[in-house]
Amino acid sequence: MGFCWSGECGNRPCWAGHYVPWHAGWVGPTVLLCIYGFCSMMRPIEPFVTVFLTGTYKNLTTEQVTRQVIPVWTYSSLVLLVPVLLVTDFLRYKPVIVLQGLTYVTAFLLILVGSGVRSAQLAFFSYSIAMAADVAYFSYIYSVVPPSYYQRVTGYVRAAILLGYAAGASLAQLLVSLDGVSLYWLAFVTLISVSIALMTSFFLPMPKTGLFSNEEYSADQTKSCVDAVLFFCIWAATGRCGFYQVTSYVQVLWVHIQPNNFTAYNGGVDAISTLSGAAASVAVGHVSLEWSVWGELVLGGFTVLIAGALFLMDLTDNIWISYTFFFLFKTIYMPLTTICTFQIAKKLNRRRYALVFGLNSFVGTVLQSVLTAIVINTKSVQLPITSQFLIYASYFAAISLLFTVRGVYKVLHLKRPAAGSQAERTNSMPGGSHL
Incomplete structure (x- = not known):
């Protein structure tokens, strides 16, 4: 008896010998994708990122953040979305998810240790790459699980994302309000969280085919x-x-x-x-x-x-x-x-x-x-x-x-x-x- 990674036995103990590699069924990829989604979205610095950039930590002005830093994310996303969309199916999703994790780490590392407008702009550019890669994350699961599980795994993945974001925001508020923790610590926790997401992405199984290639x-x-x-x-x-x-x-x-x-x-x-x-x-x-x-x-x-x-x-x-x-x-x-x-x-x-x-x-x-x-x-x-x-x-x-x-x-x-x-x-x- 044991757990059935293939998903054939649902949530019941497996007596039928459905032992397949853990990544070959729907459960393994779903668990990994939920861990990745939770960790990549648990970013406690985000609710305070403007305060962090404009305060004594980085000494940028509100005018600089509003007109020079944040727009970089918007314009870069526009330029990057099309090429990312075009290569996502060709690369079969996983490499783009790994790239997303890598650019999240880069973005928050720059926010943590960088200084000046240029460093903040580069951080938001890296962040825009990660946001453009969302299409790979939300489409990956449909390429590795059977259609009969689509509704179930979509719910799990969506819940993991929202819980990750809520956990990050809650942790930020508790640390700031109750303990007066420095915002540097929030940035550091964010960097650790997205680094775990990056490491998790390497263990995702590679889909055999794309979703919309060779379709008539x-x-x-x-x-x-x-x-x-x-x-x-x-x-x-x-x-x-x-x-x-x-x-x-x-x-x-x-x-x-x-x-x-x-x-x-x-x-x-x-x-x-x-x-x-x-x-x-x-x-x-x-x-x-x-x-x-x-x-x-x-x-x-x-x-x-x-x-x-x-x-x-x-x-x-x-x-x-x-x-x-x-x-x-x-x-x-x-x-x-x-x-x-x-x-x-x-x-x-x-x-x-x-x-x-x-x-x-x-x-x-x-x-x-x-x-x-x-x-x-x-x-x-x-x-x-x-x-x-x-x-x-x-x-x-x-x-x-x-x-x-x-x-x-x-x-x-x-x-x-x-x-x-x-x-x-x-x-x-x-x-x-x-x-």
């Missing part, structure tokens, strides 16, 4: 696929743009609201909002709704709340109110992006996941680069951080308007033929004309 699709299949998922892809891309823009600069807003606040609760807010968003994402997966009819209206309606939360974050000068509405923003965004993900996945051939999700990331990054160029790096404008968040709120309001109008039209369009068919059936019944 008919024109009818392609048209049907596009008609089902187009608007969910649009929201996924535009929502990603707005989300990363807000999360990249929200710490700058908090420094503006409450400057020189070393005991800020950035980590606690990040942890709680991540866990809340994760719970909402799990809950939305159990909602019984005809998503093909109501999905776009739901996206439009809840995006209104995101826009409202950002407007109120922008208007307040109270850090606790700003924290509260950031919590609301993140809690709403996560289940909405989950809706888009499972709707896209339901309609696609599984071998197209990497391609479509990669393209969504690319389009989102293009939009983010355009928004950054207009809002952050236009020398003649030089908008303050409060004006920037007013633009982000307006951006989500525009998305909400588009999806609400489209959703209302779709509901009315689909319900009207159904009502007409019901009337025809009633009239065709004996004596129906007398009712």
